[in-house]
Amino acid sequence: MLETEELKKVFKGKTAVEGASLYIDKGESVGLLGPNGAGKSTTISMISTLLKPTAGDVRLNGKSVIKNPAEMRKVLGVVPQEIALYAELSAYENLKFFGRIYGLSGKQLETAIQQALALVGLKERQKEIVKTYSGGMKRRINIAAAMMHEPEVIIMDEPTVGIDPQSRSHILEMVRKLNKEKGLTVLYTSHYMEEVERLCDRVYIMDHGKIIASGTKDELKSILSSEETVLIELDRPYPEFFKELQSLDTIKQASETEKGIKLILPKGSRVLGQVFQASERHQVQIINVNVQTPSLEDVFLHLTGRKLRD
Amino acid sequence: MFTFLKKDILILIRDRTELAILLGMPFILIAILGFALSGVLSGNTEVLSMEVAVVQEDDEQQGLVRFEEKLADSGMPAPARQGIMASAAESSPASLLQEVLNDEGLKELVVATEMDATSAKAALEEETVVAILTIPENFTFDALQKMIMDEGNGSSLQLMIAEHAATQSEVFHNIVEEFVWSLNFESAIAKAANGENVLPEAGQTQVGGVESVSSVNPINSFQYYTIGMAVMFALFVAATISGMAYVEKTQFVFQRILLSNHHPLVYLGGKAIAATLVTFLQFCILFFLSSLIFGAFDLSEGPFWLGILLITASLALCVGALTALLTAMTMRFGNDTITTVFSGGVVTIFAFLGGSFTPTAGLPAIVQQLGGWTPNGAALNAFLIWVQNLDMGMLFEPLGRIALLTVVLLSLSVMILPRKGEA
Numbered sequence: 001m002l003e004t005e006e007l008k009k010v011f012k013g014k015t016a017v018e019g020a021s022l023y024i025d026k027g028e029s030v031g032l033l034g035p036n037g038a039g040k041s042t043t044i045s046m047i048s049t050l051l052k053p054t055a056g057d058v059r060l061n062g063k064s065v066i067k068n069p070a071e072m073r074k075v076l077g078v079v080p081q082e083i084a085l086y087a088e089l090s091a092y093e094n095l096k097f098f099g100r101i102y103g104l105s106g107k108q109l110e111t112a113i114q115q116a117l118a119l120v121g122l123k124e125r126q127k128e129i130v131k132t133y134s135g136g137m138k139r140r141i142n143i144a145a146a147m148m149h150e151p152e153v154i155i156m157d158e159p160t161v162g163i164d165p166q167s168r169s170h171i172l173e174m175v176r177k178l179n180k181e182k183g184l185t186v187l188y189t190s191h192y193m194e195e196v197e198r199l200c201d202r203v204y205i206m207d208h209g210k211i212i213a214s215g216t217k218d219e220l221k222s223i224l225s226s227e228e229t230v231l232i233e234l235d236r237p238y239p240e241f242f243k244e245l246q247s248l249d250t251i252k253q254a255s256e257t258e259k260g261i262k263l264i265l266p267k268g269s270r271v272l273g274q275v276f277q278a279s280e281r282h283q284v285q286i287i288n289v290n291v292q293t294p295s296l297e298d299v300f301l302h303l304t305g306r307k308l309r310d
Numbered sequence: 311m312f313t314f315l316k317k318d319i320l321i322l323i324r325d326r327t328e329l330a331i332l333l334g335m336p337f338i339l340i341a342i343l344g345f346a347l348s349g350v351l352s353g354n355t356e357v358l359s360m361e362v363a364v365v366q367e368d369d370e371q372q373g374l375v376r377f378e379e380k381l382a383d384s385g386m387p388a389p390a391r392q393g394i395m396a397s398a399a400e401s402s403p404a405s406l407l408q409e410v411l412n413d414e415g416l417k418e419l420v421v422a423t424e425m426d427a428t429s430a431k432a433a434l435e436e437e438t439v440v441a442i443l444t445i446p447e448n449f450t451f452d453a454l455q456k457m458i459m460d461e462g463n464g465s466s467l468q469l470m471i472a473e474h475a476a477t478q479s480e481v482f483h484n485i486v487e488e489f490v491w492s493l494n495f496e497s498a499i500a501k502a503a504n505g506e507n508v509l510p511e512a513g514q515t516q517v518g519g520v521e522s523v524s525s526v527n528p529i530n531s532f533q534y535y536t537i538g539m540a541v542m543f544a545l546f547v548a549a550t551i552s553g554m555a556y557v558e559k560t561q562f563v564f565q566r567i568l569l570s571n572h573h574p575l576v577y578l579g580g581k582a583i584a585a586t587l588v589t590f591l592q593f594c595i596l597f598f599l600s601s602l603i604f605g606a607f608d609l610s611e612g613p614f615w616l617g618i619l620l621i622t623a624s625l626a627l628c629v630g631a632l633t634a635l636l637t638a639m640t641m642r643f644g645n646d647t648i649t650t651v652f653s654g655g656v657v658t659i660f661a662f663l664g665g666s667f668t669p670t671a672g673l674p675a676i677v678q679q680l681g682g683w684t685p686n687g688a689a690l691n692a693f694l695i696w697v698q699n700l701d702m703g704m705l706f707e708p709l710g711r712i713a714l715l716t717v718v719l720l721s722l723s724v725m726i727l728p729r730k731g732e733a
């Protein structure tokens with residue numbers, strides 16, 4: 001129902017997004033994954049008619065919305081990256097205002113407010129001033145405000161940044177339910193691959209303003225099907241050991257993690273023997289070795305040579 | 311639009327800092343300036359120095375003689391009589407008054423010249439003196455008789471004040487009154503103030519300066535600074551409300567409003583009306599409090615307040631238009647430099663030009679002209695004219711200027727505002 005064609009945005013000579021083509025079918029849950037500065041928010045702003053593309057087109061049910069944004073705006077709910085609320089007003093007053101500007105009033109407005117509050121689980125605390133809320137509660141009201149007019153498509157820009165695990169799982173569960181039970185079409189942006197992996201049927205991976213890969217989770221992971229990931233847990237960092245592993249030709253990629261070293265190897269390679277030999281030479285204490293199926297994080301690493309979160 | 315307006319006002323009420331700036335600060339400034347400069351609208355004595363004419367119709371010597379005869383007639387014993395006469399000669403009211411007027415400390419401020427009644431009147435008309443103090447016939451005798459024997463009606467000094475320099479003559483009036491008080495006369499000053507009959511042509515033609523205007527209906531420092539501060543802080547309403555627009559834009563709330571398919575003009579209109587209402591309320595509160603606490607204006611005079619409300623409404627609309635312009639510029643350029651520069655510099659310059667701190671009458675003509683074209687300056691003008699003349703017809707010019715400014719500001723803001731909801 002929604003598609004973009006070769007979207008491009010240049011800010012004062014600096015290209016933020018280039019050649020972004022993506023589509024979302026009705027009822028789908030689509031993820032836009034990429035590190036900070038990849039161009040996710042810029043892409044979303046163009047889709048939601050808030051930013052004019054330098055080139056390219058955005059279409060809703062086949063009709064371009066750039067000249068005529070009203071149709072798109074009617075069906076769209078946008079959860080911005082910022083907490084787009086009035087800090088001095090209560091949650092209730094905020095929702096009332098955002099409901100009013102969508103033309104709701106009276107009983108209808110009251111019902112919409114209470115439904116939205118129930119959705120994000122903040123019914124009890126609706127009279128409190130937003131600025132006294134925790135980060136997680138603000139994020140939840142931020143979502144509720146986008147739901148007041150019962151949109152068909154909801155676009156969420158990193159809705160879980162900087163919040164406690166409890167609020168985070170509440171939000172993830174809520175989005176999943178909205179998509180699976182209410183049939184809402186979702187475009188979910190994040191730089192947390194676990195979230196996208198959990199919520200989305202299909203994923204676009206963005207980096208440096210370009211979509212570098214797309215497909216269902218399995219399709220993306222099959223990029224790595226010829227590879228496997230090995231996690232080696234160590235008691236402490238061993239820089240010399242790590243250097244030696246990096247220099248081995250049979251190892252596609254070696255990177256340091258919190259607990260040790262992560263290796264991406266060609267499937268079925270007999271490289272592990274070499275690894276153990278090296279560990280003995282460097283007197284490395286290996287605590288655990290784990291051979292993993294690849295994650296989207298690994299896909300990203302594979303495609304860019306970098307981690308999602310640096 | 312009403313939804314936007316309600317929300318803006320609700321937010322403003324919740325924000326203590328902004329409220330303190332919009333209501334607390336001007337009120338404190340009214341108090342400080344009002345007290346510090348009460349009676350004197352400029353601290354500079356040079357500005358205030360004045361020449362006055364003294365018309366001596368009393369013959370002091372003869373008065374003393376008559377008083378002695380009167381004492382003798384009363385049958386008072388001779389020794390007591392001599393004692394009283396000695397002190398009467400020593401402290402005869404007429405000589406005390408001369409002493410006061412020739413006092414060294416006062417010399418800087420007041421130069422008194424003795425004249426006869428006709429030349430004094432001529433001098434007043436030629437504006438070479440600002441007041442005529444007449445010491446009436448039999449002043450010495452009448453005063454002594456009242457003071458010492460409590461007989462007769464006492465005496466009255468007569469003060470005639472010129473129209474062209476009301477501040478000075480007001481000060482002189484105070485000096486004379488002070489003298490009378492200190493003598494504990496039971497005499498009143500018949501203040502033959504002003505006069506349309508004395509100087510029919512003067513005054514009224516010039517506006518904008520306190521001296522010239524206040525001669526009609528003298529204005530005190532609390533009145534002046536209630537008006538001056540109110541018109542100045544009205545400008546801060548524009549800064550505050552357009553500052554809210556900046557927050558809305560940076561925090562994406564404005565984008566939410568656009569997403570609800572509202573034209574940006576509706577949003578702009580909401581801001582303008584909110585500022586208009588807030589300004590109007592701000593004036594009502596400041597004028598009311600200042601009248602209640604400092605007695606700046608008489609709260610019971612209905613028609614007087616009608617005019618005040620009319621001027622306030624005009625200025626409030628103009629502030630609304632100014633808010634629209636600042637908002638449009640903020641939206642256009644995407645930063646709050648404009649609001650910062652406005653509240654940090656432009657307001658102060660406007661306040662100075664418009665005469666909020668000190669009457670512009672003493673400043674160069676070009677400053678007065680510029681000041682008259684600031685919303686606050688034009689409104690201050692209108693308020694002063696109204697307070698002193700209560701003449702609606704005379705408001706036409708300053709209110710016309712405000713109306714013109716309003717239209718210009720509104721048109722500019724509509725031109726500058728980004729279209730079609732692109733954020």
Ligand SMILES: Nc1ncnc2c1ncn2[C@@H]1O[C@H](COP(=O)(O)OP(=O)(O)O)[C@@H](O)[C@H]1O
Nearest residue numbers: 011015016034035036037038039040041042043
């Ligand atoms: N309004 C803007 N003006 C100039 N550069 C911008 C603007 N918005 C974003 N950018 C730049 O475009 C790039 C992409 O930004 P953004 O879309 O916010 O990335 P993401 O949301 O993926 O973190 C960044 O390099 C950012 O600095």
Ligand SMILES: [Mg+2]
Nearest residue numbers: 040041042081
């Ligand atoms: Mg972003």
